Amino acid sequence: LYEKKLTSYPRVDTRFLTDDIYPKCPGIIANLTDVCVGARPLVGHQLPKSKRVFDNSKVTDHHAIIPTGDTRNLSTLNDFEHKVYDLVVHRFCAVFYPSCEYAQTTVLANAGSLTFKVTGRTILTEGWRAVYGKELIDNDSQSNEKVTLPSFRVGESGQHTPSIEKKMTTAPKHYTEASLLQAMETAGKFVDDETLKEAMKENGIGRPSSRASIIETLVKRDYVRRDHRNLISNPAGRNLIAQIHSALLKSPELTGQWEHKLRQIERGSYSLQDFMQELERQLVTMIKEVQST
Structure with missing residues (x-):
């Protein structure tokens, strides 16, 4: 393009x-x-x-x-x-449209001696959603995260046909390249520490120009393989993770710590020399841990 x-x-x-x-x-x-x-x-x-x-x-x-x-x-x-x-x-x-305005709605419905509760949204003003039209509506209908409810009145009643569905929970889906790239970009959401999460908000893991090459490197080293659209871990990749006992080395929190220190350096509250020395000590410790296992 x-x-x-x-x-x-x-x-x-x-x-x-x-x-x-x-x-x-x-x-x-x-x-x-x-x-x-x-x-x-x-x-x-x-x-x-x-x-x-x-x-x-x-x-x-x-x-x-x-x-x-x-x-x-x-x-x-x-x-x-x-x-x-x-x-x-x-x-x-x-981005040049006004905000979408919605009401957060909680509906309590009584059926006999039972009370059912559903929480969702009622769109008041479409705003920027109007740009996407039916495409956005179709995507919302496939998502379980946001339920759009019709308008209700207190005391309203109506007929319903009860039904019982039996379902099994499903295992998480495999990553595709697109979903893994998205997960790398938003890796901060997997971090519990709020300071580190904030530090990763704008960066995630890798950069836009390097994330695809990181995945390609994993494929070339036989850590993962492509299976149609999915990325599947290979024994070599699973063995590597099993051999690394340092939880920090396998966690996005490590990236969060580094990003946090880099921001401190930008603000002048932390020196580059101190960061490099700390990084060297951290790496030496991690390497020794890996070598000893």
Whole structure:
């Protein structure tokens, strides 16, 4: 997409734009009306400028991936490339829409002597969700995390047909490359320590330009294998994990600790020399632990 001048530079590690991009956004939006219907209501209106989107302090070398507005090579895309381009375009348009407003609803229903409870959401104002339309509704309907409830009145009654379903819990699904990349990006959610979780919020494990190569290295070393879309661990990979007794070495908390120290260095509250010495001591200790097992 970048080589076809459809999107901006792709090897970035931020989701923010710089202030100098803002004046260009109306022109980009105007060129996307045939690509995304969500762009049309924005044309001719003042685009909101939010700190959640435009923040120079959150951008280093390159800003987040956005469409360029140049659609001349759009017809040359294959199906997969077109889907990725649509994701970029829809997200770019959605950030200029208002927030989605919803009511958190808890419904208690009495059936005879039993009380049933369900908690969900009732959408009040679609906001940015309008950009995605039916696609977002279909995704919500397949998710068990967010239940959208219709409106209820206190004391309302109605007929129901009771049924009992017997089900078995299922094992977690294998990672695909896409889901593993997502897990690497959001690895902080697996960390309990709030300080370390915050430090990993913007980085996760690896960088956008290196995460795919990390997975490829695991495949080349026979630690994991590809089975259709899934990534399956091989005996060599399971044996390696079994031989490493240091829980920290296998945990995203180690990355969190390093990211936390790097942020302290950025703020000037911790010296680079102290960090390197601490890192050296930590590595020596870990290597000795591995060698002794």
